[in-house]
Amino acid sequence: MSLTEDERLNLLYEASILDTPPTTEFDAIVRLACNIFNMPMALVSFVDEQRQWFKAQQGFTLKEASREHSFCGHVVETGLPLVVEDAGKDSRFWENTFVNECSVQFYAGVPLLEGETCYGSFCVLDTKTRRFGDRDLEQLRNLASVVVGLIREHRQQSQLKEQQRELELKQARFEQTERSAKVGGFEMDLSTGTIIWSDQIYRTVGLPVGKRMTSEEVIGCYAPEERDGVRRRIRGLLNGSEIGVDKEYRIITPEGEERWIRVVSDIEHLHGEPKRLFGIVQDVSEKVRYEQRLLQAANADPLTGLANRAAYNAHMERLTATDAASIGLLLVDVDRLKQVNDILGHATGDLLLKGVASRLDERLGKRGKVFRLGGDEFSVVLDAPANARVMRSLARHLIEYIGRPLEVAGSTINPTITVGGAISEGEMDAATLSQNADFALYHAKETRRGSYVQYEPSLRSRIAHRIQIVREVELALTEHRMVPHYQPIVSCADGQVWAFEALVRMQRPDGSVVSAAQFHEAFTDSSVSHHITTCMLDHVATDICKWMDRGLSFGRVGINVSASDFMRGDLESRIVGAFASRGIPLDKLVLEVTETVFLQGLEDTVATTLQRLRKRGLAVALDDFGTGYASLTHLRSLPVDIIKIDKSFIDTMLVDESSLAIVELVLNLARKLDMKVTAEGVESHRQAMCLLEMGCTTLQGYLFNKPMDREHVGSYLSASKPHCTEISGESRTGLLLFG
Incomplete structure (x- = not known):
């Protein structure tokens, strides 16, 4: 049963949002809408009895306007989205304020709905006519759901303030009663x-x-x-x-x-x-x-009911002040909470946090106390004296227990947590113990997300080193000193160059060049990793364009991407933008993805993105195959064209039967799945001969050439001439090696 207008207005007034000052969150959402849709104007419009009032606006100076003849009033009255592509031709809005005073020609708005309550409209506008498709409307709805979340948060904050005023009033009444009470x-x-x-x-x-x-x-x-x-x-x-x-x-x-x-x-x-x-x-x-309620309010997290950061600080100060022996502290970070909030909404994110909190508290039991420190972070303080073995066992137990499927708002989520732990030593104060655990958590999140790391003194220097490396790489990106070097991949069928792999290198100010292995810590920073990929896409596209202009036959070029490239959801647009602007077809590109990308909880996102790119002609290689945890599963479920056998197996296959067996297994599997195979790290003729005999498709390694800068690729392609190599005194057709 739909609400009457009077009921709707009452709920709007109860939200206590009309005529409130601007806030950064609402202002940010209208700016975001303008950027997404390339529109000059956007509004968060609340519609009351006579007017539409703007909580946030971009491109307008008006604070409110009449409800009569308004676009937003129409959205509220119908409860449906409204798209007006040419207001000059729509008689319903000829007398509209925006049309007459602001020259608005285009309007697209969706209702701000919470249950059956429509507070108003979230809309974008333009002074020129334009098209607005179903996908655009769906994006606008998604942004509107964020606005509704902000309204809900505003209402909750208003209610909390009202409750606080009520408590203060009750306290005043109590004090008056106490003075006059008979005892x-x-x-x-x-x-x-x-x-x-x-x-x-x-x-x-x-x-x-x-x-x-x-x-x-x-x-x-x-x-x-x-x-x-x-x-x-x-x-x-x-x-x-x-x-x-x-x-x-x-x-x-x-x-x-x-x-x-x-x-x-x-x-x-x-x-x-x-x-x-x-x-x-x-x-x-x-x-x-009353004092107990105030104490509880001051020391309890309102979402989860756990003790909060203030209670945690007081608890730690008490423990360290009493010289308690071996205090064990675990800091717990809920992984991918931002993704849940962005995709499923903050209400679902809150339910996820409550579920994790409940499981932490339930599984810890009487062994200690759980606190919510804020955001996605919890802490666990053990009651009994701790040791490294107990801490490690408990942390792994919590990771496993919390990782079980959780039903949240109609969705099944597999929560994952990352844990860092520390144990007090001697007269260590609370701040130092907390900092040690924080170092461990930071290291775990950067290197082994979803696992446990125990603090050790060397972590401080390792983290400091990582921070230094990240800063060096950031500076190199700013100064355009991140460049690709290309390593050839040769075809076993004819010995010709089948492709190149683009490997990132950093040029130091003194002119020396360092490989990615020397700054690999920087890739754990998602922002840096994202910018490195963008830089490499631009360089590789430029180089391919030059090679094509020279008529060089280089096959394809492989580029490595990381989990952070998929998390942002813009990888496809970045690739298409870099190559399409130069007229380069995507069948010149191989996207190299390691198994670790699929182990970040992004399997569906990665698979969807890769499948769309493959339809454009791009090939996908599964890099470092065999070093992950679910290789066969990935081959079954993910769009992969090429398997790259990790160098560690090639290094040992001539002396280790298990490595040789794995290589043979991968090659047999690839044949049945109709996939190509590239053996990485081939450094000797014996390795190459063995791989050729087993039917390997392509080879890569120092035997053929080290990674070279862009200037040497042309001369390398011109100079490379295959010749036949005999095996066991016999010339084998199709077995070719570079000399």
Whole structure:
């Protein structure tokens, strides 16, 4: 059943978003929309009874406009997307403010829907007519879902502020009530032990008014943990060793209700001897519960219910201050949370975090305490003294348990976590222990995501070295010192160059050239890796264009790509942009992908991207085959044209039967799957002869040539002349090697 207009307006007003100041998040989404659709104008428009008010706008100076004849009003009234490709021809909007005052000709808007509630419209506009297809409309809907998430977050924040105001108001009312409240009085004859209570005290402790009370019955009103202290106090009062008190106690009523009382007492002396204890009892349960709620709010994460960063800091300070032995700390990072948020929405991301938090807490049990530090990061502090073996075992157990499929908002997600751990040593403070665990987590995320890394002192220097390498590569990219070198791949059929592999090299300021192996740490930085690929695509496209102009026959050129290239979703457009702008067909390109790319939880994304590129003529090579964890699975499910056998197997196949067996297995498998095979790292004639006899398709290695710069590729192609090599005294047709 759809909402009435009055119900819709009430829900809009309850969101408390109308006439609020601009925010960076809403402003960013309209700028993003303009960039995506190449439009000059975009709006987040909320429609009330008389007007449309703009929470965020790009390309406009208006803050609001009349609802009458408005595009956004039409979207709200119908609850459907609206595309007006030429407003000048649409009589519905001839009197529209945007059309008349801002020269708007094009409009595309989708409703901002949360359930059945339509708050307004998210739209893009242009001063010229244009087309807007189904894919464009779907992108606009996706952006609108982000806007709805921002509205939901704004409403939640407003509600939290309102609740805080309510708590403050309740506290003020409580304090007023406390000042005017009647409290119960009591007295105790210290010579006889006789106790007298007022009616209010009986009501406070939940006993019948007027019941005669003995000392033990009074003690029985208190909570179990309070009783020994009260008993000692009464004995001290009777023998004259105790004085008055002002203290709060927990009590339990006969019905089992928990309450707190404040006892204020003094002693009356007669002739220098204690005669009578007297005082008041005040029920302070509401105050204590309020303080507990505030404490919980200050120390609990509102999403997961776990203790938060403030509680974590206090807990760690307490542990280290007491010189606790061998404190074990695990820092846990939820992998790919941003992807879940971007693809499935922040609500699903929140449910994923709650699921991970629940599993962490459940599986840890009484062995320690779990905290949510914020975002995608949790910490686990062990109660018992820790050692490296226990930490490693627990971390692996948590990784395995949390990695089980999780049903979230109708989707099945396989959560993965990365864990870094550290153990306190000597008088180590909380900050140092946390920093050590953070170093371990950082190293795990950069090198072994989805696994556990234990802190060791060398990590500091390794991370510092990695940071230095990343900075060097960033500078080299800025100064255009990242260049390709090309290594030939020869065909076993005729000995001719079948392809080249483009390998990235860094030119240092002094002119020396270093291979990727010397700056491989930089590839763990997704931004740097992304920029390296962009740089290589541009260089390779330029070089291929020159070779084609010279009429050189070079076959194809292989380019290596990483997981970060697929994560951003723009790899296809970058490749097409670099090569199409130079008129180069994609059948000149081989995309080399290692198995590790498929082990990042991106298998579907990678497969879809590669399949689209293959339809354009590009070939796909599975690089370093055999060194991953699921090679055969990948061959079955992924679009692969070429298998490249890793150099480690070629190095040892002449002396290690297992390596030789793996090479034979790959070659046999490739024949049945109709795939080409390239053997990497061929450095001797014996290796080449053996591979040729087994039917290898192509060879690559120092036997034929080391990677060369672009200037030497032309001369190499001109100089390369195959000649026949005999095997066992016999000339074998089709077995050709470069000399």
